[in-house]
Amino acid sequence: MTTSPATERGGVTGRAPWPLVVPALLGLAFLVLPLAGLLVRAPWSTLPRRLAEPQVLEALRLSLVTASLATAVCLLLGVPLAWLLARASFPGRRLVRALVTVPLVLPPVVGGVALLLVLGRRGLLGQWLESTFGITLPFTTAGVVVAEAFVAMPFLVISVEGALRAADPRYEEAAATLGASRWTAFRRVTLPLVMPGVIAGAVLCWARALGEFGATITFAGNFPGTTQTMPLAVYLALETEPEAAIVLSLVLLAVSVVILASLRDRWTSSP
Amino acid sequence: MPKSSRWALAIPLALVLAALPACGAGQAGGTPAAEGGRTLTVFAAASLTGSFTEIGRAFEAAHPGTAVRFNFGSSATLAQQIVQGAPADVFAAASPATMKPVTDASLTAGAPVTFARNKLRIAVPAGNPAKVDALEDLADARVKVALCARQVPCGAAAVKALDAAGLKVTPVTLEQDVKATLTKVELGEVDAALVYQTDVIAAAGKVKGIAFPEADQAVNDYPVAALAKAPAGDLARRFVDLVLSRQGRQTLAAAGFEVVPAP
Numbered sequence: 001m002t003t004s005p006a007t008e009r010g011g012v013t014g015r016a017p018w019p020l021v022v023p024a025l026l027g028l029a030f031l032v033l034p035l036a037g038l039l040v041r042a043p044w045s046t047l048p049r050r051l052a053e054p055q056v057l058e059a060l061r062l063s064l065v066t067a068s069l070a071t072a073v074c075l076l077l078g079v080p081l082a083w084l085l086a087r088a089s090f091p092g093r094r095l096v097r098a099l100v101t102v103p104l105v106l107p108p109v110v111g112g113v114a115l116l117l118v119l120g121r122r123g124l125l126g127q128w129l130e131s132t133f134g135i136t137l138p139f140t141t142a143g144v145v146v147a148e149a150f151v152a153m154p155f156l157v158i159s160v161e162g163a164l165r166a167a168d169p170r171y172e173e174a175a176a177t178l179g180a181s182r183w184t185a186f187r188r189v190t191l192p193l194v195m196p197g198v199i200a201g202a203v204l205c206w207a208r209a210l211g212e213f214g215a216t217i218t219f220a221g222n223f224p225g226t227t228q229t230m231p232l233a234v235y236l237a238l239e240t241e242p243e244a245a246i247v248l249s250l251v252l253l254a255v256s257v258v259i260l261a262s263l264r265d266r267w268t269s270s271p
Numbered sequence: 272m273p274k275s276s277r278w279a280l281a282i283p284l285a286l287v288l289a290a291l292p293a294c295g296a297g298q299a300g301g302t303p304a305a306e307g308g309r310t311l312t313v314f315a316a317a318s319l320t321g322s323f324t325e326i327g328r329a330f331e332a333a334h335p336g337t338a339v340r341f342n343f344g345s346s347a348t349l350a351q352q353i354v355q356g357a358p359a360d361v362f363a364a365a366s367p368a369t370m371k372p373v374t375d376a377s378l379t380a381g382a383p384v385t386f387a388r389n390k391l392r393i394a395v396p397a398g399n400p401a402k403v404d405a406l407e408d409l410a411d412a413r414v415k416v417a418l419c420a421r422q423v424p425c426g427a428a429a430v431k432a433l434d435a436a437g438l439k440v441t442p443v444t445l446e447q448d449v450k451a452t453l454t455k456v457e458l459g460e461v462d463a464a465l466v467y468q469t470d471v472i473a474a475a476g477k478v479k480g481i482a483f484p485e486a487d488q489a490v491n492d493y494p495v496a497a498l499a500k501a502p503a504g505d506l507a508r509r510f511v512d513l514v515l516s517r518q519g520r521q522t523l524a525a526a527g528f529e530v531v532p533a534p
Contacts, residue, residue: 113454122459138460139443218451221444222420235447239347239422
């Protein structure tokens with residue numbers, strides 16, 4: 001907010017210009033005020049009792065596990081997809097790039113219905129999965145992971161693709177002239193080069209998966225212990241006990257902030 | 272702190288605070304107000320979407336220059352919006368329990384009146400793959416069942432009906448509202464679900480409804496009330512009168528509601 005005298009006195013940075021500072025603070029207030037609203041209304045006295053409820057811990061555990069698995073799935077599939085979009089040239093690449101953002105545009109509930117139409121019991125692939133392998137995804141924890149990965153993957157792909165485009169391709173070319181195969185160059189040169197982008201994308205992806213509601217409840221349903229994640233528990237609590245919903249939201253928020261902050265310190269060097 | 276920085280903080284805060292009431296007013300969807308006319312805002316349970324839209328049209332025809340706009344949704348959510356100060360004129364809930372927060376806050380003009388009842392039915396997908404024909408079949412472990420979560424009216428009714436039958440049913444999912452439960456049946460993801468009679472009628476062709484005797488012990492009463500702080504004033508009362516009128520009852524009966532005899 002305030003600039004120190006040292007920077008005001010003609011340092012390289014100079015005084016932060018007001019056309020940037022005013023909207024920045026407005027933006028910050030816009031993002032933080034709803035959180036303040038939750039904090040003001042939170043029933044602090046009942047907080048410990050609510051936290052001790054087994055259903056809350058179950059939902060929290062399920063949320064953390066499924067969001068992490070979904071992030072793993074996104075990394076496994078999303079990083080190669082981002083590489084393909086940034087480095088390979090093929091017809092219709094622009095169209096593919098636009099298609100990658102479909103889950104961002106689709107209302108999550110519609111995304112959930114779409115998943116049911118493909119992977120559901122009567123779905124295009126789901127029918128085959130059930131008859132061949134006896135696998136049904138809806139109403140299972142694996143279904144939660146699928147729904148979360150579907151909604152969260154674009155965040156990873158877009159972020160990694162951006163990092164790849166910004167990375168200097170000459171490093172890869174140098175590796176190639178030194179005899180490295182394209183796969184080796186990707187593993188030993190490209191991937192380390194874009195690691196900050198991959199981590200940023202994974203964090204976004206994880207956070208989005210953690211908060212996922214619409215696609216999850218539509219595709220995987222809602223049952224305590226198997227598919228009821230925190231956002232689902234929050235939504236249902238809102239129907240009868242708004243105070244409980246506030247507590248649950250704060251728990252989810254606090255846990256995610258603590259995890260993200262500690263990961264940031266460990267894995268990234270940026271302040 | 273330099274003076275300019277203090278202003279830099281104050282202006283955005285003032286803008287945000289100024290924008291808040293405007294955001295609240297914009298949330299209820301519906302038709303725009305007629306030119307220079309009055310607008311009546313009705314908050315109603317999602318299960319009333321079809322019948323209330325029709326009653327709303329009749330109301331607009333009877334009161335030229337008046338536009339009726341609806342906010343359909345989960346009764347509990349609507350009740351919270353009203354308690355938090357949403358500018359509604361009429362509230363129609365899917366259960367007395369969801370009307371209660373509003374009456375507790377003394378926000379209704381007079382006591383709510385029960386205008387319709389909804390009964391549960393077993394809904395099965397077209398073709399009835401699991402050959403369900405009675406409530407007992409839902410307790411079979413091979414039958415995949417969807418129920419509403421007990422926090423919402425249809426879930427509370429389902430618990431009552433199953434308790435009355437002495438059945439223990441383990442559903443694969445507890446859905447957030449009756450439409451979501453119905454979707455699971457329509458797509459064939461579950462073999463059976465408990466939904467309202469009105470939902471079965473609205474989804475005619477895609478699902479089949481099966482009546483069962485215990486439904487009589489889990490009837491959902493729908494209360495309606497004009498609100499004390501109704502911005503549209505007397506129009507709110509007149510809309511409630513239309514819902515309770517012969518015409519209103521006919522519309523509701525056509526949608527599958529059991530209508531309550533006039534008081």
